[in-house]
Amino acid sequence: MPPSPPIIGVIGKTNVGKSTFFEAATMVPAKIENRPFVTIEPNIGVGYVRKICVHTLIGLPKCDARNSLCIEGYRFIPVKLLDVAGLVKGAHEGRGLGNKFMDDLRQADVLLHIVDMSGSTDAEGNPVPPGTHDPLEDILTIENEVNEWFYERIRKDWERFSRGLDSMSLDEVVNAIAQRVSGFSIRREHVALSLRELNLESKKPSTWSEDELKEFVIRLRELSKPIVIVANKMDIPKSEENYRRIKETLPGKVLIPASAAYELALRKAERLGLIKYLPGDKDFTLVNEERINSKQRKALEIIEGFMRKYEGTGVQAAINYAVFNVLKMIVVYPVEDPHKYTDSFGNILPDAYLVREGTTALELAYLIHTDLGKGFLHAILAREGKRVGGSYTLKDNDVVKIVSAKTSKR
Ligand SMILES: Nc1nc2c(ncn2[C@@H]2O[C@H](COP(=O)(O)OP(=O)(O)OP(=O)(O)O)[C@@H](O)[C@H]2O)c(=O)[nH]1
Ligand SMILES: [Mg+2]
Structure with a gap:
């Protein structure tokens, strides 16, 4: 069977632009509104990574792409996107919609964490003036909620399960744990590496402390569902200041600047035949200029300025980064x-x-x-x-x- 496409989970605080990102990337219509908890049931759709097609590298004039698309020398290869309900701090204690819906992401290979970089949504996802809320708080709390979700699922029945592991060889322990968590798209090597890094290889699992189990689970989560941060709403002026400050505060983290709203607007304009734009392009051209009214023209000019500054809208960049740089495909x-x-x-x-x-x-x-x-x-x-x-x-x-x-x- 041909390889199944990688699964990308779109997560984040409620009302930050997850569904906007999802719709922009897949063109699958999603409910989008400026209030918390609009999405309840997950949205599932197909997006694409973009890459120069090998036919151009070989020097062939064309190819006949079948399981993917080839447009103007770029291959667009399918990936699966999942947009789920929003989280809030304390979700693992049942706040907001809780974290049970995260089970929809069990199969995800990588998570795109959409962050409202403008700070125009408070901790509960309610609209507030830009700059009012600190997005750094969201970056930390949402990651913690994801870890808590993982921990709750894996800890379930751990005492009994771990006693059964005590008499096993390391290899058997790795296999048994991998088997137990296989529904979470966790591979054997993730389990083996987590045990090694945390010096748990020779310690009987039933004697691990609560902290050791938690560290193990968090490491497993990081390896099996790495998080890529998408700094969304960069089109709002306040975002840049937050972006710079947070990049300095978290030097090791990659933040991908994006405007999901702009990408969505471009794809819609492209569908209407107003512009020529290929997802991931750094610019677009106007077609049918006579059909573009002055309001649309003004909006497109603003988007053009944004794309010049950030070399695109960031949506394709985020998907490519997740698949090529993080999953190393x-x-x-x-x-x-x-x-x-x-x-x-x-x-x-x-x-x-x-x-x-x-x-x-x-x-x-x-x-x-x-x-x-x-x-x-x-x-x-x-x-x-x-x-x-x-x-x-x-x-x-x-x-x-x-x-x-x-x-x-x-
Ligand atoms: N300025 C700006 N607004 C955006 C951007 N992305 C999304 N929005 C707006 O943010 C609001 C929330 O967008 P949604 O996509 O519904 O957010 P969500 O995270 O899916 O929200 P829930 O499903 O309710 O948790 C909407 O008013 C969007 O138009 C962006 O890049 N820039
Ligand atoms: Mg939504």
């Missing part, structure tokens, strides 16, 4: 004919697969089709015209033909 292109770069129907570079860095040629064969994996003989790197074995670690933009004793029926 690469893009590879399986083909049947390594000379023509085509599948068996003559489609040029039809599929672009997002896979984790470190994926081998043999693993790719299994991802394309189990039979291809079972009968794996070797792989051919089409661009280099080179034959490699099953243990070859794939590189970004590799175009790969799998040679197998069994053929896939594609």
Whole structure:
């Protein structure tokens, strides 16, 4: 089975622009209003990472993208986005809508934390004048709420479960814990690394202190659901000052400046045929100028100024950052004919697969089709015209033909 797309959870305090970000990224209509707790049920949609298509790197005039889109030389590869209800401080004690709905994010691979950088929503998500609320508080409290949610879920029945681990070898302990938390998209290596980093490898699990268990769970959360901060509403003047101050206060954190509202406006204008804009572009051009009224023109001018300053609206940048920099995924292109770069129907570079860095040629064969994996003989790197074995670690933009004793029926 081809790799399933990475899942990106959109989280944050209530009324900060999560659904606006979601709709801008997916064009799936979402309820958006300036009041707390508008979203109750999760919104699910498809967004895309954007990357230069390998056909342009090879020098081909075009490709026939099938599992993804290729527009003007850019590949847009699907990712899944989940927009959930908003959190408030104390959600794990039942405040606001509580944190039970976070279970909708169990499968998420990475979380985009949308922050109202303008400080125009108070701790409860009510509108207040910009600069009134400190977004730094939200960054810290929401992360804490996410950790508490994770902790509650994993701690459940821990005493009994941990006693069963005491007689096991380290390997068995890692497997047992990984199995127990598999519904949270936590991988074996996340469990192994957390145990090692916290010096818990040789300590009987039933004797861990409450603090040790909590540290372990938080580390697991950081590894299995890393958080990327999106500094939203950067279009409001007060935001820049907050952004600079918070960047200095949290030197290790990456903050991605964004205006979800501007991205949404651009996508809508593009749909109406008023502008030409490709998500992730640093600018746009007007088309049908006679159809653009003076109010729209003024709004577009303001957006243009913002994009010049921040090199885009930040929405595509946030998705790309989450997938390429945090999840460290690469893009590879399986083909049947390594000379023509085509599948068996003559489609040029039809599929672009997002896979984790470190994926081998043999693993790719299994991802394309189990039979291809079972009968794996070797792989051919089409661009280099080179034959490699099953243990070859794939590189970004590799175009790969799998040679197998069994053929896939594609
Ligand atoms: N100025 C500005 N306003 C924004 C931006 N993004 C969202 N908003 C506004 O913020 C308000 C809340 O947006 P939503 O997307 O509904 O926020 P949410 O986080 O999904 O809210 P809940 O679902 O209620 O928790 C709306 O009035 C949006 O128009 C932005 O980038 N800039
Ligand atoms: Mg919402």
